[in-house]
Amino acid sequence: MAAEGDYAAHRLTRRTLIAEYLRIAGPEHASDPLGRIVGGYRHWRDRLSGCSPTARFDPAAALVEAFTEVELRADRAGAPALALHRLLVDTARQKP
16 A cells, blocks of 8 residues: 555655644643653654554554554554554555
8 A cells, every 4th residue: 555655655654643643732732842742742653553662663664553553443543543544545545
């Protein structure tokens, strides 16, 4: 599926996760110190199956984990997985 979208999803993985985290965190956290925002984001992102706070973030692995989590767990999938699943499906659909 990533190949169907010319790997656009790989390039947009981090941006998608950050945008979704900031959307969910809401404007009440906009004045938080940057370190707190980044820490909150990393903690939230690490809820994605296969992500670890001690390992370097791998967009390809995150997309695989997200797609699998949503397909297998559906309504119980986490927010990071849902965001990346949506990104992967949308980019695959955009290919002419």
